[in-house]
Amino acid sequence: MRMLPRTQDMDTNRRQFLRHSLTVLGAAAAGEIACRASRAAANNDVPSGPAVPALTPDHQVVDARTGAPMPESPDSARQGVPGRRWIMVIDLAKCDGCGSCIRACGKMHFIPPDRQWIKVLRMQESEKTAPYFFPQPCYHCDNPPCTKVCPVDATFKRSDGVVLIDNERCIGCRFCMAACPYGARSFNWGPPQNPPEAVAKGYSPEHGFPRRIGTVEKCDFCPDMAAMGMLPPCVGECPMGATYYGDENEDAVTNSQGETQRLSQLLLDRSGYRQMEELGTKPRVYYLPPKNRMYAPPTMPAKD
Amino acid sequence: MSDANSQPHNVERDMLATFGPPGFAHKFLVIGLALVVAWALVAYVHQLRIGLSATAMSDYFSWGVYIVNFVFYIGISMAGSLISAMLRLSNAHWRHPISRLAEAITVFSLLVAGPMILIDMGRPDRFLHVIRYGRLQSPILWDVLSLTSYLTGSFLYLYVPMIPDLAILRDAPGLSPWRKKLYRALAMRWTGAPVQHRQLDRAVAVMAIVILPVAVSIHTVTAWLFGMTLRPGWHSTIIGPDFVIGALYSGVAAVITAIVLFRYYLRLQAHIPVDHLRKLAKLMLVFGLAYAYFVINEHVGAAYTGEGAERPLLEKMITGNYSIQFWAMIFIGLVLPLLMLVTPMGRSIAGITVAAIFVNIGMWLKRYIIVIPTLASPFMPAREGAHLVYVPTWVEWSITAGGFAAFILMFILFSKVFPIISIWEVDQTKWPRPVETLADPGAAAGVLA
Secondary structure: OOOOOHHHHHHHHHHHHHHHHHHHHHHHHHHHHHHHHHHHOOOOOOOOOOOOEEOOOOOOOOEEEOOOOOOOOOHHHHHHEEEEOEEEEEEEOOOOOHHHHHHHHHHHHHOOOOOOEEEEEEEOOOOOOEEEEEEHHHHOOOOOOHHOOOOOEOOOEEEOOOEEOOOOOOOOOHHHHHOOOOOEEEEEOOOOOOOOHHHOHHHOOOOOOOOOOOOOOOOOOOHHHOOOOOOOHHHOOOOOOOEEEEEOOOEEEEEEOOOOEHHHHHHHHHOOOOHHHHHHHOOOOEOOOOOOOOOOOOOOOOOO | OOOOOOOHHHHHHHHHOOOOOHHHHHHHHHHHHHHHHHHHHHHHHHHHHHHHHOOOOOOOHHHHHHHHHHHHHHOOOOOHHHHHHHHOOOOHHHHHHHHHHHHHHHHHHHHHHHHHHHOOOOOOOOOOHHHHHHOOOHHHHHHHHHHHHHHHHHHHHHHHHHHHHHHHHHHOOOHHHHHHHHHHHOOHHHOOOOOHHHHHHHHHHHHHHHHHHHHHHHHHHHHHHHOOOOOOOOOOHHHHHHHHHHHHHHHHHHHHHHHOOOHHOOOOOOOOOHHHHHHHHHHHHHHHHHOOOOOOHHHHHHHHHOOOOOHHHHHHHHHHOOOHHHHHHHHHHHHHHHHHOOHOOOOOOOOHHHHHHHHHHHHHHHHHHHHHHOOOOOOOOOOOOOOOOOOOOHHHHHHHHHHHHHHHHHHHHHHHHHOOOOOOOOOOOOOOOOHHHHHHHHHHHOOOO
8 A cells, every 4th residue: 555655664663763762872972982882092173062052143053162063963954944933924015925935935835736835915905995815824933833832853843943744754633724814824635746856856844855755845945945045936926125134143134136124124114014913823924015016906705 | 110120021032133134124225335335435536536626615614514514523522531431420220221322422423533534635645644744733633633642542441341242142052163262362361250340341331531621622612623724603612612512412312313223223222222312302491501501602693783794604504695504504403303393202212213314404504504604604705706505425425324324334233243222331231340349438339320
């Protein structure tokens, strides 16, 4: 059966895990002894104990005692880029609903046609208020209702603010989908079609493919691109420059036109807000109200 | 007081008679039920092949009838605790002939509810991740812990008070060798000595007290699977107690249905008098009124204030896509049975039976109304092209039918191997309690019956 290919792996994994743990423990003990021995012998200034992380002005994390880069953690996809707090601002006055963000995101993440990681909704608060286009990615909430309910820590919040899903761990209970009030999550209901390029790149929670049957997926905020100083495709390919992406710690966000704004000033000047603040989810995506628009507002679909 | 003790019939003989060679109707029933279960297995294998795309669930309707079934069977599982623990603690002696039946309902309904969750999982092969990576912060872990505790407790509650009966069967003449062997092993050298009775009484008294908080916890925690989300209709302060009262209502309805069926099926009219059904019907009436009060409380606030997220949900139920299920639930599950139970005519066996079956159907619909309309009411507007309709597929209906058939089948097979009525508790003239036990104040006599 196609559904159950991993049961054997799991057993092996557990055994390997135990074996590796023992090896690591043994190695650590041996290392400690060797370290003490060498210190006693040379009495030089080789630092002992755990490394002390420190952030340099150019966003490198180094061991404060030696200045050498911190050792890479095996769980780096779960850790987040140190010192960063990724954030997005969407200017509703500039969005004309063209859908370039949907296509760019879909292309980069090989997203099947039945789902979208970023949606462009037609919003209208009430009958007489102005309709507007509303791009909606995952909000990567700072009080995420989705990660709270996950029974196995398959979806998690990172230090850089990003909420990701590990589809090698997800059990497919879909509690996170029920918990997310914004409907940001999609499920692989059937066997996914993974193009060869997707398979070749290999899996990481940071880009979300190749897909696996019976697991949840959603917008990943492209932290792998951000770490390389690149804008996510939904931001970089917006012809209107409506979406901004950046680092909250730097207080700067940038759009596809190369305009870099001071985040705090932008939110202040343009009355930035977050969607459904009253839910207490603390989204990391801010909206600028659709004021002084340069294009015609959308026509709303007929109500049923 | 119960008239079971004074009845002229011999409960041991009648119980042994239920073990007799199966008749045509019985064989037909068992084979039919087994076929339904087998068909459900076929449907599940199909679902394993193509994933949950075999169901009608979608990104909007991320849960479906599997979860509805799960909540329904969890609700029914209240039966055992109600009869065995609550009636034991309130010294209601009339529970004796029905307590085993009620406890069996609990065990079998949990045995159906658990697999429903497995069937709903996208990755059943990763089930052990729940232990390996389990996060106690997740309500799913609360449910797993609560369900396993309740199942273990209920299993003990079914087994331990049955030990004297197993000894009676062990010593009964004319049973086949495999039965003798089974009963001997399970009777655990029960001789009926005073010290054994004292130990049994103590164990049962302790279990009666321990099982109640566990029972309340499982219904509350199941409610919290919904209550801990930010969804309209789910995120409500009343949902925990609502599930507990709903479970009492649906539990007592399940007991009544099972009793009526078994009275006819195994010809036990003499041991379970009509009076018992009337008492249970009164309980059902009380729980039904309490539940109606909860249902009113659930909706009246949204109806009165017209609050943003709650109002469209209510409209979907009252006049919209879910109005048929909603009003069917109100009439079949609450109005009709409650009206029947307050009229003298409705308190005949037939009336009580019909009312109980209505309550069972109504409570399944209520679970549907809890799960599905909320999913049809997302905060954000649906994206273009997405359709907000959920109609379960043949796979989902097959597995639902299979769960129901498995529940009945477990019951029938159980009744063919174990006495469905407690022999030693009912026929206390033939198996009197040792005098020492009754005189011993240390045996928590006030709690026991």
